[in-house]
Structure formats: structure tokens, C-alpha cells
Amino acid sequence: MAEAETLNAPEVGGAVQRTFGEPVLTLENIGLGFGGVKAIDGVSFEVRRGEIMAIIGPNGAGKSSMLNCINGFYKPQVGTITFKGRTMPAMDPHFAASNGIARTFQNIALFRGMSTLDNLMTGRVLKMKRGFFWQALHWGPAQKEELENRAYVEHVIDFLEIQAIRRTPVGRLPYGLQKRVELGRALAMEPEILLLDEPMAGMNVEEKQDMSRFILEVNEEFGTTIVLIEHDMGVVMDISDHVVVLDYGRKIADGTPDEVRANQQVIDAYLGVSHD
Amino acid sequence: MFYREAGIFKTSYASDQALFRIPLDRLFVIGVVAAAYLVVPFVGDQYWLGSILLPSLILSIAALGLNILTGYCGQVSLGTGAFMAAGAFMAYKFASNITWLPIPVVIVLGGLCAAAIGVAFGLPSLRIKGFYLAVTTLAAQFFLLWLFQKIPWFVNYSIAGVPTAPPREIFGILVTGAEASPAARYLFVLTFAVVLALVAANLVRGRIGRTWMAIRDMDIAAELIGIKPLNTKLSAFAVSSFYCGVAGALWSFCYINTVEASAFDIFRSFMVLFMVIVGGLGSILGSFLGAFFIFLLPIGLNNAVTTFGLPIATETITYIEFMVFGALIVFFLIVEPHGLARLWQIVKEKLRLWPFPY
């Protein structure tokens, strides 16, 4: 795989250092609990424009909860989130979606009864404005709008190479393709920040390579900032520019892949500390 | 062989987004509608037009309404009867108090009132889902029917409490009330059914329909891609209740010719739900198939009994009807949740190859 090699190149050579713009999203001292259980405890970090950031950590470290806070599904009890110049105690899901935060889910959350095309078109819902009247006629401005958005969706379909399954109900697709359609739905939203919750979980090596390639291309071609959760350390270290490590709801490391790899706390968290 | 997709090349997204993507489908539907307008009124006798087609078409509209809510948006309603009643009673208020209003406007206004009421009862759907919602729609069913029975304002303080539907004309031809000819009433109702079916088909293939289905399939994910759950559910409630309201108004004005709450009891709600399940959840065509099937089934049963001269009492037939309905529902939910509409699709898929086996 040529992609895999170019993807490794900067790592191996260590010479290419990508630089990034201002922070687009800042999380400050986030705390979230369910009843007595603390899922996240005082975590802060920032996401810079154009970077690929990974959140890693053992199971139950609070990674998914973190993503849920970023797009407003969970409301943290403590801390602030700054996005688009607004500092908020919690994100509102609609504000997040309409300002360019899109995501995929750990357990695929596609609309199973709808075709691939329709799933992607739901990603365009916020871009479509025509009201009830025109919708009922499906004519004139409503049709024009529909076609413009269809054209964009077709662009995404081409990009992800899923032309053949356009009309297939997604419930019937194999797992790997479903993951890809889900990425497509997020891309159809033209996101500024893309949140990926374990995009490669349960995939075989080839599917992982494909997915890595898509993520890198999205980042490169569209300039989309990407925040991802992933367990496959090889992939994480290869593709991300910036890694945040969580353990038991706390941040234990934050830096480039190399820095994180060398961090003693991280090694302890993953391998366990010997008490002798 | 003759019915197929192959060889039909679409050169624009517009033609790919069309209502019928295969020309033969379009021709077929146009043919059926044309026949319904041009042939049926002349061939059908009083019984067929007035007692079979007319009520079946009206119930199809109600089934369309419920299918939008349940089949497309995933919210169960057991209050269809109440929303139909709301349409009937409000249309009656408009017709009797503003006598110059054209009758189609009256029917539509009745539907709009039903829509407003539907939205009110749909409000709890923000915080609850699925069968929890069934309880609030039951509240609508029992409360609204009680309201229409107990508050004399709704029937203009008529002494008997059951006013007759006012006779109204279009182009000088009576279309409502007992005096109107079955053919005229049939054409009037048919027009509503065709227009509303077209509107429903347009809604479900556009943005609004996709938001409904997104909420149905995975409400959390839908919310996170920016679909507002409350607005979406309420819009489904509104459209659904509008359809039910129009159906209720037509039922009172064109079929039973009286405005009475007892025509819209909970049994009616169940029947419409059965139409949707048997016809096919999430299918426009299915709403029609289901409505005709469920409406005609008891008539067929009765006829079968009389034809064969079976010694079965009338009540017993009712009990058998219940059993058949129940068994059918379970059967369809297990074997073919997409109902009669799906069976039709399978026939079409077979047609694709016909007359060659492969």
C-alpha cells in the first residue's frame, strides 16, 4: 500500500513537522459525573485548526464521554468549552452541528431503514432551508435545493468510493461499509471539526488502511480538523499530530506522539505499575 | 423483460430523484388514477361507489396520516379516531357558521384544526418515545371524544346532539350530505386522496421526510447531526393529524352524513393502525392497500358466510373478525413488516425478469 508508506514517511524520517493555526476548540477543566461515578475529572486541552488529534486511554477512561461533551450530548457539570468565540458551560447539540462539528459513533448509529444516499442526505439537513410549502410540491426552489445538495453528496460518495451502494438500505451493508457510510454522513455536513469515535474498531488490516487513508485525505483536502478516539496504537501514532491520554477520567499526557510514547505515566497506565 | 431498470439511463440528478424512477411505474400509476376518474364513476353502481370505494378512500387518507407518524416518524398513535373527530367537528363548525366558505376550504380548515390539536398532544413526545407515547394518544382519544360529546357548542347546541352534514356544492353539483350522488361524493373524495397522496410522497422524499425517518431510526444520532427532535416530531404530528382531520371531515360529510363522535371511537383508531401495519409501515402505496384490505375484509367475511349459507350468527362473525384481525397483525409483523406494499414490490421484482427465468 503506497498510502501506508507515505503515511509512515514523516514518522520514519522525523523531518516533516506540520504546523497548525490557532486553537478552534478549547476545553477548560471539564468535569462530568453520573450519580457518584466521575467519568471525567478536570480535563483541559485545546484542538488546533487543521490538526489530527487523538484521544487515547484504557477502557473506561472517559474518552467517549469527552466526545459527547464536545458535541453537546452530555452536559459537563464543571468547566467551560470555547468554540467559535463563545465560551459556554456546555455545548448545545444543535449549535455544535450547525457550526460544523460532525461525528461518528463507536457503535454505528446510522439510520438503518434508509438508503446510503438518504443517510448522506440527512447530513445536509441543516443546509436545506426550503419550508413546508415547497417541500410538499417538491418543485421549484425545493427541487433546486435538493439537487444542489445531492450534487455535494455525490461528491462525498465519489470520495469514499461507495457509488455501488447508493441505493442499498444501510442495515444490509457489512460492518466496514457501514463505518464508511457513517463517515460519509459526517462529511456531508461539511464539518470544520470531525469527531471520530473508534473509526477502526473491528476492522481488518485492509479496512483500517482504507479508513486511515480517508481520514488523512479529509484532513488534507478539506482542511478538516479531526479529533479521534482509537485503540490501535500503531494507527494513532502514525496519523495523529497531537495525542491526549486519559486515564480514570484524568488527563495524564498531552503532546506529540513521540512525547506521549516516552511518557512514563502513559506507560504505567497501559502496562500497569509494578509494586515491588 | 419489459419492466426493468436496465437501459434507462439518467443523465441528471433531477431524473434520478423523480417520484417514479422507472417509466413503467409512472405510466401505471397515471393509468390507475385516470381510470379512477374516467372509468369507475361510470361503471360503478351506487353500492360500489358509495359503500365500498368511498369509505375505503377516506380511510386511506387516515391511514396515510397515521403512516406518516408511525411508519415514517416511528411514533405510535392510538388516537387516530380522536384526530379524525376533531377534523369532522371543526369542519362542521366552519361549514355551519360561515356558510359561504367553499367546501374544500371547509374540509382543509377542519384538517388544520386537527393538526393544531395533534401538535398539542404530541408535545410530550419530546421526552418520551415509543409505547409511552401511546398513552398520551389514548388521552387524546378519550378526552377529545368526551369533549365533543359533552360540550354542546361543537354541535351548535343541536337538540338531538347529532347534526347532519350540511349539503354543499362544487360547480353546482352537490358533493356532501345525504342528497349528493355517490359518484359526485366519490370524485370529491378521490381528488382529496390523490392530492394528499402526492403531497405525502413529496414530503417523504425530501428534507422533511428524511428528518422524520432519521428520528425513527436513531433519534440520538439525528439530534447530533442537527435535527431538532421536538420540531421534527411535532411536524409529523401536525401533518399526520391534518390528514386524519381531513379524513374525519370527509367521513362525516361524504360518507355517514352525520357529525357524531361515536363514529370515531377507539375501535376506529385500532382499525387505522391495522391498515398501516398490514399495508406496510413507511409506504404510501401500503396505506391505500391496507385501508382497502382491512375495510373490505369484514365485508368479504360476511359475504362468504351468506354465499355458502353457513349457519353462523352475526355476533360470531364479529368475533371471528377480531381473531382474524389479531392474527393478521401478528402474522404481518413477524413475516412481512413492510406489509402488502412489500409483497407488491416482490411481484414487481419478479416482473423484471419475466418472461425469462433468469
Place this chain on the structure above:
Amino acid sequence: MSELWFFFEVLLSGMFAGTMYSLVALGFVLIFKASGVFNFAQGTMVLFAALCFVGFLEMGLPMVVAALIAIAIMVAWAFTVERLVLRHLVNQEPIILFMATIGVSFFLEGFGEFIWGGDVHPLNVGIPDDAWFVGPDGAMMIQQFDLSAAVIAGLLVTVLALFFHYTRIGRALRAVADDHQAALSVGIPLNQIWVIVWSVAGFVALVAGIIWGSRLGVQFSLSIVALKALPVLILGGFTSVPGAIVGGLIIGAGEKLAEIYIGPFFGGAIEEWFAYVLAMFFLLFRPQGLFGERIIERV
């Protein structure tokens, strides 16, 4: 003063009537907890069980025998439902299962009346039916029948609670309620469990049907009255046995009081909808019910 006594009389009689709702709701809760199925047919099961019981009585069988046969029929019914319906709908959306039970309900209603006829069957199982008068000058009337019914209901709930806590089957049921897959993986046979809960729910339905039938006669309308168990569940929470009891009492008392004190202003018969509308407002403000657990949603 006598007005206050009258108030208590209405309140009590409402609560007694409420225990009946609780009994039906209990059947719902049992099935919902063990299988996640919202069994719309529970009301019809009340009617059907009572029809069978009264039918065998009318054939001249002794009461105990009639009751035993009725129980046997409810067990057979549970078996049939599991075999023909539930088994084929495993892993379906709750809403599909719910609609399937509506079909089951229609079938059972037609079946019951097909066999036993649709007339009103009077039923007398010897529950005392006099009135006691208490308070100064007998200002407050208590129906002995209501009291006995409440006692029977209370006993039944206690027995069920003991059954769930102290028997092996009870523990298995609670495990299944918690997590189907986990229960399966430790070797609890899911299908058998379903037959058992539906049988227990059938038994509860029989008790409810006998008590209700003694009061109203065994007839078609029982299945409609039994629908009132739905608002009871909304108040009590779908998974809580105490919730079903308390919810029943609140709904029973609430609708009687509303009928007596508010009803006359609206032309009466507000009993028909009061419970549902109360439940609806409840849903707006506390959707998980009084005793239900708040569900944390995950993605």
C-alpha cells in the same frame, strides 16, 4: 364535618378501585421487566381469564376446579404466545413488539367471546358485599367488597414479592430483567422464563378478572377498563412493582375525586379520560415515573 367524611369516603373508595388498576398494572410490570415487552394484551387477558373461570362455573364445576382449569388455560396461552409470537420477534424494536401485542389482544378478545359468547356473565364467588358505616352517625360508608378486594390484592402482591426474592425462578427472572444476553450467557433459558412470566401474568390476570367480574359482571368492557392500567404505569414507572401499586391508588383516588368534585361542572363522565390526561401531564414533567430509574443514554 360530614363533608369531610364524605371526602374520605370518596377517597377510600377510589383507592380501593385503584387496587384493581394496580393488579392489572402488576401484570404489565411483570412482563415488561422480564422481557421488555409492553404487553397491551394484559387487559384482554384479564377478560379472557375471567371468561374462562365464569364459563366453567356456569358448566357446574366447583369453584376451585374452575380456577385450576382457568390457570391451566392461562399457562397454555403463555406457552402459545411464546411459541407463535415472542420467539419470532426476538431483537425486534420495542414498538414492533408493542404492536404485535395489540394484535394478540384482538385475537384473544375475539377468541374468548367466540368460545364463551359476548353476553355479560354475572359472577359471585362469595366476597361479602355489605356496607359498613363508620364515623359519627355512620357518616362514612365503606364497601366490604372493596375492602376484601384490596386485601386479596395486597396478599397477591406480597406473595409475588416473596416469590421474586426467595425462589430460584424469581432470581432468574430478575437476572433476565436486568440484561437478556448476560442472563442467557449464564445459562438461564430465556424462552422458559418468558413462558413463566406470561403464566404468572396470566394468574394475576385471573385474580384481577375474578374480583372485577364480581363487581361489574364479566363482559367486553373489562378490557377497556383495564387500559387504565397504562396511565398507572406511567405514574409508577414501568419497571417498579411498588410503583404499580402506588400509581393505581393515586389514579383510582384521583379519578373518583375529580368525578365527584370537578365532574359536575363539565357534564360528568370525566372519569373516562382523567387518568390518561393526568398521565400525560406527568409525562411532561417526570417522564420516568415516580419510581422509575432515570436512564442514562449512551452513544
